[in-house]
Amino acid sequence: MNQVPLVFLGLVAAVAGSFYGAIFLPHHAVGRAELEYVDDTGAYYPAPRNGLAQQGAEVYRAQGCVECHTQQVRPKTLGSDVARGWGRRRTIAQDYAQDNPVQLGSLRLGPDLTNVGKRQPSSLSNLRHLYNPRLVVKESYMPRYEYLFFKRKLEANEKPSLNALPADTEAGYEVTPKPQALALVAYLQSLSADVPLFSAPLPVAVTNQVKAPSLTQKP
Amino acid sequence: MGDTKHISQSASVVDPDRIDRSCRWPVVLLFTGAMSWLIIGLTMGLFSSIKMHAPGFWAQCEWVSYGRLRPAFMDAVLYGFAAQAALGCSLWMISRLSRVELRLSGIAGIGALALNAGVAFGVLQVLAGQTTGFTWMEIPRQGASIIVGGYALVALSALYTLHKREEKQLYVSVWFLLAGLLVFPWLMSLAYMLAVVEPLRGVMQAVVNAYFVNGMTYLWLTSMAMAVAYYLLPKVTGKPLRSHDSALLCFWTLVVFGGWSGLSLMADGPLPRWLLGVGVGAKWLIIVPAAAFTMDCLYTWFAGKTSANEGVAWPYVLFGSLSFPIFVLLDILSTIGPAPRTLLFTTYSQGILHFAVFGFAGLLFMGAIAHIWERILGGRFPKRLPFIAHLLLSLLGIVLISGSYLLGGVSVGGKLADPSVAFTAASSTMTLFIRSATTGYLALLLGQIILAVALLKSFATNTATIRAEFFQWCCGGRSPGSDKKARARA
Numbered sequence: 211m212n213q214v215p216l217v218f219l220g221l222v223a224a225v226a227g228s229f230y231g232a233i234f235l236p237h238h239a240v241g242r243a244e245l246e247y248v249d250d251t252g253a254y255y256p257a258p259r260n261g262l263a264q265q266g267a268e269v270y271r272a273q274g275c276v277e278c279h280t281q282q283v284r285p286k287t288l289g290s291d292v293a294r295g296w297g298r299r300r301t302i303a304q305d306y307a308q309d310n311p312v313q314l315g316s317l318r319l320g321p322d323l324t325n326v327g328k329r330q331p332s333s334l335s336n337l338r339h340l341y342n343p344r345l346v347v348k349e350s351y352m353p354r355y356e357y358l359f360f361k362r363k364l365e366a367n368e369k370p371s372l373n374a375l376p377a378d379t380e381a382g383y384e385v386t387p388k389p390q391a392l393a394l395v396a397y398l399q400s401l402s403a404d405v406p407l408f409s410a411p412l413p414v415a416v417t418n419q420v421k422a423p424s425l426t427q428k429p
Numbered sequence: 430m431g432d433t434k435h436i437s438q439s440a441s442v443v444d445p446d447r448i449d450r451s452c453r454w455p456v457v458l459l460f461t462g463a464m465s466w467l468i469i470g471l472t473m474g475l476f477s478s479i480k481m482h483a484p485g486f487w488a489q490c491e492w493v494s495y496g497r498l499r500p501a502f503m504d505a506v507l508y509g510f511a512a513q514a515a516l517g518c519s520l521w522m523i524s525r526l527s528r529v530e531l532r533l534s535g536i537a538g539i540g541a542l543a544l545n546a547g548v549a550f551g552v553l554q555v556l557a558g559q560t561t562g563f564t565w566m567e568i569p570r571q572g573a574s575i576i577v578g579g580y581a582l583v584a585l586s587a588l589y590t591l592h593k594r595e596e597k598q599l600y601v602s603v604w605f606l607l608a609g610l611l612v613f614p615w616l617m618s619l620a621y622m623l624a625v626v627e628p629l630r631g632v633m634q635a636v637v638n639a640y641f642v643n644g645m646t647y648l649w650l651t652s653m654a655m656a657v658a659y660y661l662l663p664k665v666t667g668k669p670l671r672s673h674d675s676a677l678l679c680f681w682t683l684v685v686f687g688g689w690s691g692l693s694l695m696a697d698g699p700l701p702r703w704l705l706g707v708g709v710g711a712k713w714l715i716i717v718p719a720a721a722f723t724m725d726c727l728y729t730w731f732a733g734k735t736s737a738n739e740g741v742a743w744p745y746v747l748f749g750s751l752s753f754p755i756f757v758l759l760d761i762l763s764t765i766g767p768a769p770r771t772l773l774f775t776t777y778s779q780g781i782l783h784f785a786v787f788g789f790a791g792l793l794f795m796g797a798i799a800h801i802w803e804r805i806l807g808g809r810f811p812k813r814l815p816f817i818a819h820l821l822l823s824l825l826g827i828v829l830i831s832g833s834y835l836l837g838g839v840s841v842g843g844k845l846a847d848p849s850v851a852f853t854a855a856s857s858t859m860t861l862f863i864r865s866a867t868t869g870y871l872a873l874l875l876g877q878i879i880l881a882v883a884l885l886k887s888f889a890t891n892t893a894t895i896r897a898e899f900f901q902w903c904c905g906g907r908s909p910g911s912d913k914k915a916r917a918r919a
Contacts, residue, residue: 213599214591217607221684225615225648228688231711232640233623233633236692236704241633272558274496274567280774284697289770293848301699306631311562311624314635314698318774318845319481319859321852343484349857351481353495354488 240303248405255405256308259397266397269358269390271311278352279323280315283403295329296322297403302410305403320352327401336395337387338375345379358391360384443528443595446807451530452521453805454902455537455586457888459517460798462545464881466509469552471877473502475870481863492556500567501555506786507565507645508576509548512613513541514794515653516583519606521801522660523587526603527594533586534902540582547575561625563638565645570625577617584610601676605656608684612648616641632699640691646785647687647715651753654790655679655722657797658750662729664800665743671728679721686714696769709764719757726750740803741816745796748824752789756781759835771846776859777838784831787873792823795880802884806895815883819876826873830866837862 245254259267270276283297291297301324306312330336335346341359343350362384364370370377370384379385387395406412477498480486487493524531531537551572554560560567568576587610591603620641624634663670670676692700692708730747759781763772772778799816803809810816837859844855888895 212597214607217599217604218611220681221608221611224681224684225612225688227685228644228691229619229640231689231707232643232691233637235707236636236700237629237633239701239704240699241629241631243631271560271562273494274500274560274562276562277496277499282698284773288697289773290846290848294845294852303632303699305699306635309631310628310634312632312634313562314632316564316694316774316778317776319776319856347853349853351484351856351860351863353480353484355494356488357491357494 243304243307245307246304246407248407250406255407256305256403258308259400262393262396263400264397265390266393266395266400267309267313269394270313270397273355273394275323276313276315278315278317278319279321280318281322281324281401282314283322283324291322294321297325299404299406299410299412301403302407304407304409323398323401325402325404327399328404331399333392333395333399334375336398337391338379340391340394341375341379341385355391358388358394360386360388362386443530445525445804448524448528448530449521449805449807451534452524454899455531455534455541455583456517456521456801456805458538458541459513459520459544459583460802460884462541463510463513463517463794463798464877464884466505466513466545466548467877468874468881470502470505470509471870471874473498473505475867475874477502478863478867478870482860482867491558497556497558497560500560500564501552503565504555504568505548505552508551508568509545511650511653511786511790511794512576512580513544514798515609515650515790516541516544516580516587518653518657518794518797518801519587519610520583520590521805522602522656523591523606526596526600526660527591528596529590529593531586532590532593537583537586538902540579540584540586542579543575543582544579547572547579550575563620563624563634563641565642566620566624566638570621573617573621577614580617581614584614600660601670601673601680602656602660604677604680605652605659608680609649609653609656612644612652616644616649635698636692636695636700639694640688643691643694644688646782647690648684650785650790651683651687654749654753654793655683657793658722658726658746658753661742661746661793661797661800662726662750665740665746666729668729668733671725671732675721675725679718679725682714682721683718686711686717690715693764696764696773712764713761715757716761719754722750723754740800741810741813742796742800744820745792745799748820749789749792749796752784752792756785756789759784771842772838773842775838775842775845776834776862777842780831780834780838783834784827787823788827788831791827795819795823798884799880802887806887808887808890810883810887812883815879819880819883822872822876822879826869826871826876829869829872831869833862833866833869837866 245256247253248255281301283299283301284291285300286292292299305324306314330339339346340355342354342356343352344354359375361380364382364384371386373386375385375387404412476487476493477495480495480498520531520537551568554569554572555567559569561569566573587606620637623629624637624641628634629637659670659676689711690708692705693712695705695708698705762768763777763781799810840862841855841859844850844858845852
């Protein structure tokens with residue numbers, strides 16, 4: 211008997227079945243998620259990113275930040291994410307509806323960045339951290355992204371330009387961010403999944419708070 | 430039904446030497462490419478690991494920053510090494526098991542060249558920052574299309590040879606090879622279609638990515654490596670396979686559960702719990718093919734008297750096959766009960782992947798390369814020493830890399846589970862483990878260089894004849910003259 215067609219058909223059936231289970235079913239469950247109108251903020255969630263932040267998302271992808279950083283918060287009962295202040299609620303499919311490519315990540319060599327826009331709102335400290343993470347966290351092993359900055363040796367008594375990073379960044383040098391660095395920081399500042407959703411409410415509901423928490427509030 | 434039994438009965442059909450010679454050039458091309466990419470890839474892996482404990486190392490150079498080097502390393506190893514090694518083994522094993530000379534060997538050669546060009550182009554694209562941002566799919570669509578095209582051409586040659594076979598009985602390796610040959614182009618085109626070319630919305634991209642990574646591990650890589658194991662086991666032990674039926678059980682359960690378990694990689698992610706449960710359940714069921722395979726191996730290996738342990742391949746087959754159940758158990762362990770709470774998102778998963786790619790598939794492929802290389806170039810290796818050194822260094826490297834990532838994952842994960850421990854306090858323990866992983870990469874790389882040199886040397890011993898035959902093959906197939914000459918030499 212010629213078994214090749216049999217093996218072939220069996221294979222196609224097995225693979226088609228797994229496609230159904232692992233892609234079609236999830237697509238059915240979450241793939242059509244619509245933007246949700248949130249009463250508390252009076253806007254649809256998630257809002258699209260502004261142009262600069264969208265460019266920053268491209269920098270994030272190109273630099274492979276996803277190799278070390280996730281963008282997903284686990285439910286409170288599964289792991290310490292919420293307790294660590296990486297988010298006040300778990301992330302659900304809706305949070306990613308505007309992302310392309312979705313940079314979920316699977317390895318946390320660095321902290322989760324889902325809500326880093328709320329945690330680290332300052333442009334300056336974000337830029338300094340990108341230029342040399344060890345200026346901010348002494349034992350950090352995050353790579354230095356020096357190449358996202360212009361670096362020029364200062365003449366004696368010359369003042370660095372206004373958009374330069376503070377003088378203690380690199381003594382004797384003027385360090386100014388390239389456009390990619392500014393876009394990347396705009397993207398980081400845009401990262402936040404902190405709006406109460408129907409299927410992922412925020413724990414603050416017990417206080418009867420009506421307005422959404424202000425964006426500068428510490429988690 | 431073991432393959433060994435048949436050879437003695439019908440050796441008159443086609444002389445194995447002729448079959449070996451018919452595969453020579455495409456397979457040599459593929460194996461040379463495979464070893465080169467393994468060395469290039471491991472060099473990048475070593476560099477990326479060094480960068481973790483010395484972040485200032487080459488920090489000015491954008492092309493070798495960690496976030497680019499790391500994916501380039503994995504892609505070079507997967508598409509450069511594993512894909513080519515698997516294809517080379519398929520061409521040879523299919524010709525041998527079909528008892529016919531390789532057909533369309535020119536097309537296979539072109540496919541091999543295209544595959545190499547695609548990997549080179551793709552790795553450069555990743556280093557240049559054009560990555561897609563999805564695990565194992567970082568190579569942008571242009572490079573990936575060339576890779577799929579090249580792979581499909583080689584697969585075409587293998588499938589056409591199978592179509593023309595003289596041996597009607599399909600040995601179980603052929604089943605696995607069929608799966609491996611077909612699943613790769615299918616998975617690649619599907620995943621790129623749904624996540625890169627016409628991306629699905631939102632989190633579905635991550636689901637497609639998870640399906641792809643899981644499928645590449647359990648459907649493609651595992652099938653290919655098992656084909657090699659089922660072929661070489663009877664060869665190196667001189668005994669027939671214990672049971673054809675349990676091998677078939679292994680095959681069917683693997684292709685069913687191996688695909689369904691895709692969602693388990695999204696563990697605790699932003700999906701409904703029941704969906705994640707389906708994936709995890711399927712992953713647990715992979716214990717069935719793992720058990721069947723392990724029983725086959727152990728029984729074939731240890732029951733009865735082993736007649737022929739000559740050749741260099743047997744330790745590779747032994748260690749490679751026994752790595753599979755370990756790999757599956759480690760993978761399943763990380764999904765049981767509270768384990769994901771600590772192990773998820775740590776380097777534990779990296780440890781598993783390294784173990785699967787280098788320990789299980791890698792060792793089997795390397796053993797097969799050594800086994801096949803001897804036969805297609807017609808001459809035994811003069812010395813065993815390089816192979817012993819290669820094996821020891823590879824084992825050391827694999828244990829060091831996987832061990833550090835696994836233990837590092839357990840230790841850092843345990844600290845992170847306690848919210849009162851600061852993130853940097855937990856992650857700084859990782860540095861120690863990364864250092865020992867670096868040593869592992871170094872050992873693994875050294876081992877591969879030794880193997881490559883040994884292979885090159887045996888190639889260089891009869892360069893004159895080989896070169897003449899190679900030109901003949903390039904200029905339109907095997908002329909009868911070259912056959913005669915080669916036979917005279919043999």
